[in-house]
Amino acid sequence: MKQPREKKLSSYDFSRSRRGEVDEPLTQAAALASLAVAIILANVTIIAAFVNSRGPGEVINCYLLSLAVADLLIGLCVVPLSVYPALIQKWVYGDLVCRLVGYLEVTLWAVTVYTFMWISVDRYLAVRKPLRYDTVQTKIRCQCWMALTWVSAAMMCCPPLLGFNQPTFDNDALVCLLDWKNMAAYSITLAVIILGPSVITIVYTYTYIFSMMKKLRSGEPMHDKETATALSEACANPSHIMSFVLVVMFCVSWAPFIMVRAYEGTTGNRASLVPHLHFVVFWLGVLNSVWKALVLVSLSPQFRLMLRILGFTLCCRHRARMQMELIGMDDD
Known part of the structure; x- marks a missing residue:
């Protein structure tokens, strides 16, 4: 009587484990498909709202439109290509597509970082020169800066696209990533060029903005009444807080992935503290493309x-x- 029962239990355990192995790829594929749909819907809505309201508006809207376009390209060209590989747990689109996906990831990430830098400069000028802001920051100038940003980011990130290193498919993150280990000097130079001026500019500009807001709240007297009035109106603009929250959300979203990659690059060991760590940290960063829409709705009248x-x-x-x-x- 005991022997058949033990055989039945072992068969049940085997089928349950097999069902768990099948359910996991389905869950990952469903999560990626949902993420792609959310990114596309959120950023199509943002772009449609900006394009539909053809009017004077604020110059910062040009930068926000650039962010939305970058996020939309991620939702269209990066996330969907990981859905089917999540089901079969391997890359099936070939090395060329894998290389293009890795190139797009780095390029769009660089565009986003540079755009945040230009947003911080725009907000700084609005507070630093409130009386001359409209003449200093024009839409034509803003559009030229954004065109230069897209072109320069595409050119700086293109060496891996030309075949200087091989792309790799991360079986845990389920995405193609460029292998930067074989190009250490170029990787460090690119990181310094992208993050160096951006981080310094963002920290300096927002420190100045919030310090001026603090002075106004404390009632510190100013010599020029006209400048004080213009400055008070500029500091009351909710775009300062909104743009700062966008930057903070971007940093929080991508910080875990950057720390994991930095740890693996310095130690040479693959981080495996928790199951599917790479899947969680990478797609948490990509999820920032959805958070931007929520921040705009919450903080931008x-x-x-x-x-x-x-x-x-x-x-x-x-x-x-x-x-x-x-x-x-x-x-x-």
Whole structure:
């Protein structure tokens, strides 16, 4: 009587373990597919809201539009290509596509970092020169800076694309990553060029912005009344807090991945503290492409107004025109 029962239990345990092995790839694939859909929907909405509200607006909107385009490319070209490999647990699209995915990841990441730097400079000028801000920061100048940012990032990150190193498919993270170990000098130089000026600029500009806000709240007297009034209006702009939260969210999202990669690069050992560590830290960073939309909705009254106009446009063109006239925007 005992022997058949033991045989039945062992068969049940085997089927349960096999079912767990099958469920895990399905769960990962479903999570990646959901992430891709969320990124695409969030950033298509952001882009549509900015494009639909054709009016004067703020210069910072050009930078936010650039961020949304970079995030949309991640949702279209990076995340979907990891869904099927998550199911079969291997890369099936060939070395060329793997190399392109790795190149896009680095390029779009560099574009995002540089864009945050330009946003911090824009917010700094709004506080540092409130009376001359409109003449110093124009949309044409902003668009030129963003075009230069995209071109320079694409060119700086292209050597791995030309075949100087081999891309690798991370079986844990389920994504193609460029192997930077064979190009240590280039990797360090690229990191210094991207992170060096960006981090220094962001820290300095936001330190100055928040120090000026503190002075205004403390009631510290200023010599020029006109400048004090303009400065008070500039500091009251919610874009300062919104942009700073965007930078903080980006750093928090990507910090675990950067620390894991730094640990592995310095020690030569693969970090395996918890199961699927690489999967969690990499896709947590990519999830930042969704958080940006939530931050904009929460902290930007102007963006919420743009969403309302977009909704009116989709539902009723006449009501959208009336709404734009009320806020002084041109619908033509």
